[in-house]
Amino acid sequence: MAPLLLLLPALLLLAAADAFPASCSNATCGVHDIHYPFRLDSASDCGYPGLVLVCENNSTLILPVKSHRYRVFSIDYGRHTVSVFDADADDGEYPVCPRLHVNLTIDYASSWLQPAPSDSNITFLYNCKKNASWSSAVELIGCQADGDKRSYVLPDGVATGAEAYEYECEEVVVAPVLGVHKARMVPGSPAPANGSVGVGDVVRAGFELMYNAHSPQCDGCERSGGWCGYRHDQMDADGMELTCFCDSGPAADRCGEGPSATPVIRLAGENYTVQSISYDSRTIILTDSDVLIGGSCPVVHHDVSFDSVWLHNTSYNDNLTFHFGCYSRDPVPPAFDKYQIDPAGDGDGASFVFTPDNHDRAQEQDLAVHCNDAVSVPVRSDVLMATNQNNFTRGGYGDVLKQGFELAWSMNNEQDG
Numbered sequence: 001m002a003p004l005l006l007l008l009p010a011l012l013l014l015a016a017a018d019a020f021p022a023s024c025s026n027a028t029c030g031v032h033d034i035h036y037p038f039r040l041d042s043a044s045d046c047g048y049p050g051l052v053l054v055c056e057n058n059s060t061l062i063l064p065v066k067s068h069r070y071r072v073f074s075i076d077y078g079r080h081t082v083s084v085f086d087a088d089a090d091d092g093e094y095p096v097c098p099r100l101h102v103n104l105t106i107d108y109a110s111s112w113l114q115p116a117p118s119d120s121n122i123t124f125l126y127n128c129k130k131n132a133s134w135s136s137a138v139e140l141i142g143c144q145a146d147g148d149k150r151s152y153v154l155p156d157g158v159a160t161g162a163e164a165y166e167y168e169c170e171e172v173v174v175a176p177v178l179g180v181h182k183a184r185m186v187p188g189s190p191a192p193a194n195g196s197v198g199v200g201d202v203v204r205a206g207f208e209l210m211y212n213a214h215s216p217q218c219d220g221c222e223r224s225g226g227w228c229g230y231r232h233d234q235m236d237a238d239g240m241e242l243t244c245f246c247d248s249g250p251a252a253d254r255c256g257e258g259p260s261a262t263p264v265i266r267l268a269g270e271n272y273t274v275q276s277i278s279y280d281s282r283t284i285i286l287t288d289s290d291v292l293i294g295g296s297c298p299v300v301h302h303d304v305s306f307d308s309v310w311l312h313n314t315s316y317n318d319n320l321t322f323h324f325g326c327y328s329r330d331p332v333p334p335a336f337d338k339y340q341i342d343p344a345g346d347g348d349g350a351s352f353v354f355t356p357d358n359h360d361r362a363q364e365q366d367l368a369v370h371c372n373d374a375v376s377v378p379v380r381s382d383v384l385m386a387t388n389q390n391n392f393t394r395g396g397y398g399d400v401l402k403q404g405f406e407l408a409w410s411m412n413n414e415q416d417g
């Protein structure tokens with residue numbers, strides 16, 4: 001057997017997995033079992049960002065929505081709903097008159113929660129100075145009121161600020177309740193004669209919120225066998241960073257990516273990520289690992305060099321040449337605008353990229369004398385040809401770099417024996 005075939009696996013280094021516990025444990029709070037995609041704030045980092053629960057007194061499960069407390073009855077993981085009620089309604093002093101203070105406000109664009117179709121609104125008008133005269137308003141008996149002030153509930157859920165203003169009410173709150181409960185509260189129409197129709201019970205029976213069981217951010221992570229969650233951003237003390245928790249440790253987007261599972265080959269002290277290996281054609285496609293972490297405008301720091309006894313450049317490559325630190329004192333002549341790229345490279349001055357296009361040669365040499373550093377790296381000719389070079393200097397070159405270059409390895413029979 002050719003020695004290279006033994007040697008090659010030895011060159012493939014697996015970077016050590018980050019020693020981080022898979023922190024996706026289930027939790028309990030009183031009778032509640034809490035598991036993914038919900039999480040208990042104190043127990044786990046694993047769960048969707050908007051689905052963080054708080055356990056009070058070891059028994060009361062709270063879902064904070066815009067920092068207002070909603071008590072959780074139950075979570076139906078199959079139907080993707082959570083049943084909650086406004087914790088203000090639990091104030092035991094006025095069981096007949098639930099004194100609410102806050103409208104449920106969900107920021108639909110960014111929220112992981114939304115009202116369920118089973119919900120229906122009722123409106124409370126608290127401490128109105130004038131008697132409400134419209135027919136659907138039911139006076140609430142049992143509310144604490146000073147003087148002549150009265151409170152009302154509007155089962156049809158329609159109330160505008162204008163009505164509240166007209167009747168000089170202190171506060172208006174629109175509360176979601178379950179439609180089936182509301183129907184029982186108002187059997188038929190018009191409304192029953194007295195206000196003690198169990199409005200408190202209806203509010204305390206709560207409503208449902210649907211949660212997003214799929215998100216573009218988390219789908220890829222979950223499909224790769226990971227758990228989506230949040231981790232404190234190491235760069236920013238207050239920031240939270242969406243993270244994919246994998247058996248091998250946390251990854252950015254999905255499991256199997258990132259340093260914990262990517263084969264890396266080291267050539268002349270530099271790391272190259274292995275994109276693919278073809279044992280038939282004895283070729284390997286490598287990408288400079290710096291390029292993969294460099295964002296949309298990556299920087300190459302070095303030429304590609306390798307032990308030419310075993311590895312060979314192939315005719316499937318072309319060179320891209322970068323010039324860094326150019327014209328650090330003088331303005332860049334307009335003739336070079338079309339080669340200029342974003343990253344500054346290591347140090348001051350402008351940066352440029354040249355393709356192997358022969359027409360560019362003379363210009364490139366003119367430019368090079370004004371630059372501190374040049375790096376020439378192989379890229380795949382087929383990729384270069386297929387690339388739209390119109391946006392090349394706006395970062396398009398990065399897409400070419402990321403697809404790597406090809407090297408062939410030899411089966412050198414002279415080395416046998």
Ligand SMILES: *[C@@H]1O[C@H](CO)[C@@H](O)[C@H](O)[C@H]1NC(C)=O
Nearest residue numbers: 024025026027033034035036
């Ligand atoms: C958490 O609970 C769910 C549902 O009961 C279960 O499928 C899962 O295996 C549990 N996870 C752990 C880590 O115990």
Ligand SMILES: *[C@@H]1O[C@H](CO)[C@@H](O)[C@H](O)[C@H]1NC(C)=O
Nearest residue numbers: 056057058059060061062087
């Ligand atoms: C938790 O317990 C404290 C006192 O022990 C009490 O004041 C508070 O209302 C309780 N909270 C809940 C949600 O039961």
Ligand SMILES: *[C@@H]1O[C@H](CO)[C@@H](O)[C@H](O)[C@H]1NC(C)=O
Nearest residue numbers: 028029030055056057058059
């Ligand atoms: C909560 O319950 C756990 C176990 O049931 C117990 O170990 C812990 O001390 C309790 N905490 C409080 C604050 O009661």
Ligand SMILES: *[C@@H]1O[C@H](CO)[C@@H](O)[C@H](O)[C@H]1NC(C)=O
Nearest residue numbers: 103115119120121157174176
């Ligand atoms: C309840 O009221 C809110 C606004 O307060 C509204 O966005 C929502 O659509 C209403 N729900 C129903 C079922 O009418």
Ligand SMILES: *[C@@H]1O[C@H](CO)[C@@H](O)[C@H](O)[C@H]1NC(C)=O
Nearest residue numbers: 129130131132139148149150
């Ligand atoms: C408001 O209605 C109550 C009966 O519900 C009545 O006693 C009171 O006089 C009315 N107040 C006014 C200003 O009409």
Ligand SMILES: *[C@@H]1O[C@H](CO)[C@@H](O)[C@H](O)[C@H]1NC(C)=O
Nearest residue numbers: 101102103160161172173174
């Ligand atoms: C609740 O919503 C209603 C209708 O949108 C509004 O008139 C009222 O002021 C809101 N109440 C609170 C406490 O924000």
Ligand SMILES: *[C@@H]1O[C@H](CO)[C@@H](O)[C@H](O)[C@H]1NC(C)=O
Nearest residue numbers: 141192193194195196197198
């Ligand atoms: C209100 O009416 C219901 C029946 O419609 C009755 O059961 C209840 O006792 C009444 N409450 C008051 C405070 O009158």
Ligand SMILES: *[C@@H]1O[C@H](CO)[C@@H](O)[C@H](O)[C@H]1NC(C)=O
Nearest residue numbers: 015016259264266269270271
């Ligand atoms: C190559 O990767 C190893 C392990 O991931 C790392 O310790 C080393 O610093 C890297 N070398 C270079 C030149 O980036």
Ligand SMILES: *[C@@H]1O[C@H](CO)[C@@H](O)[C@H](O)[C@H]1NC(C)=O
Nearest residue numbers: 313314315316317318319378
């Ligand atoms: C690899 O070979 C190609 C085609 O022969 C050539 O254009 C390129 O400059 C070579 N690259 C290196 C790094 O030698």
Ligand SMILES: *[C@@H]1O[C@H](CO)[C@@H](O)[C@H](O)[C@H]1NC(C)=O
Nearest residue numbers: 303304318319375376377378
């Ligand atoms: C491509 O770049 C390498 C250095 O990385 C250099 O040795 C080779 O001569 C270059 N090929 C051409 C055609 O410029």
Ligand SMILES: *[C@@H]1O[C@H](CO)[C@@H](O)[C@H](O)[C@H]1NC(C)=O
Nearest residue numbers: 296388391394395396397399
């Ligand atoms: C360049 O344009 C192609 C499509 O023509 C697009 O796929 C690619 O993302 C663009 N690259 C950059 C860095 O804008």
